Amino acid sequence: MKIYKRFCALLLALLAAALLLPVGASAAGSIDLGHTHSLTITAVYADMPISGLRFDAYLISTVDQYGELTVIDRYGAYAESLDIRGKNDMAWQNMAQALAREILLDPDLKPSRSAVTNSDGVAVFTDIPMGLYLVPGSTIRKNGYVYSTSPFFVMLPEQDLSSNTWNYNVVANAKPGQEPVRADYEVIKVWKDSCHKDQRPKSIAISLICDGEIYDTITLPHDGAWSYTWKNLDTNHQWTVTEKRENGYQDPKVQQEGNTFIVTNTCSKPTTPPQPDKPTLPQTGQLWWPVPVLIAAGLLFVVIGLVRRRGTIDEK
The missing domain is CATH 2.60.40.10 (Immunoglobulins)
Structure with a gap:
């Protein structure tokens, strides 16, 4: 059929x-x-x-x-x-x-x-x-x-x-x-803040820049991840990302690898307080053997003085 x-x-x-x-x-x-x-x-x-x-x-x-x-x-x-x-x-x-x-x-x-x-x-x-x-x-x-x-x-x-x-x-x-030609662009957030990890912000805002103008702004984490992907973007434009500086952190560092932007936040290390002056110790290599000899000689002179004084008293 x-x-x-x-x-x-x-x-x-x-x-x-x-x-x-x-x-x-x-x-x-x-x-x-x-x-x-x-x-x-x-x-x-x-x-x-x-x-x-x-x-x-x-x-x-x-x-x-x-x-x-x-x-x-x-x-x-x-x-x-x-x-x-x-x-x-x-x-x-x-x-x-x-x-x-x-x-x-x-x-x-x-x-x-x-x-x-x-x-x-x-x-x-x-x-x-x-x-x-x-x-x-x-x-x-x-x-x-x-x-x-x-x-x-x-x-x-x-x-x-x-x-x-x-x-x-x-x-x-x-x-x-x-x-x-269209492609996907991804941003990944990296934290280097072991010095005060507890001060990390709960979220941050990242803007996608197209030819020098803001195209879109997203909030990370997105769906629980510190990353986000923009879909189907025109590759004939210049794309980059930017982020405001967070308190306690250095200026964000943006690194591009292909169509992936890696934004690294490094914490500003706290200032180390000045330490109190330590007592001065004797210099190593200093000669210490004359000290007991001089002490013994001093005691000997004291004894001799006492004996001579006693003898003078007896003659009177």
Whole structure:
């Protein structure tokens, strides 16, 4: 039943193409399948060529000389997305996005051709068969920005309605968009306050600075942690953090490592009170042996004096 539904969807798609494209082919004449042809894709944003952007071209349907499309077998499973009943820009864009999602989710489906834009933002596909191509979106990161394109269809050859002819050298503009590169920035608080840890503040305020102006102010701890992360910030700006000086602490030191700011608070050590003067001790190496000798000699002289005095008293 599922195969039958897909087969019916494919038949409807081919029938719609048969009803529309042959009319154009008859008006513009038959397609010369032997004519030299080329496909060029340009990628320019605001007059700036985007180089290095890769484009993959998936051949969805071949085309015959009458302009009739035939879906390639490997894309038959996605025929429900190939509703080509008129070239309405919005309808084709939605169809291209839907089919691109299906193709990119299938690793077995490979592009028919690939090309990369040069310094002029131009990618040229050589030796490429005629038919209907799907070109999924491409992305590249350059100079702090992400340039991306949306998936689109391109027909080779292309009918030129103004001249009622077939254009065998098709140029498609991928129309890239620009978005800034974004990243997360984290701040981590480090305390060096073993000298008076009990005086640490309960919380502190840290401001995120963008190009010299305050962008946001948060309070730490946040959710119980001395850290915080700002999400999805534009990397094309200059980011830093600042914090007011806390009493009893030195000026906060901010160190940046990649997208992480480490803010260190170091306590101011208390002043050491002056110590009282200590008694002067004798110098080491001083001679102490004469002291007892002199004491003994003094005592001897005292004894001699007393004896002589007693003798004088007795003679009287």
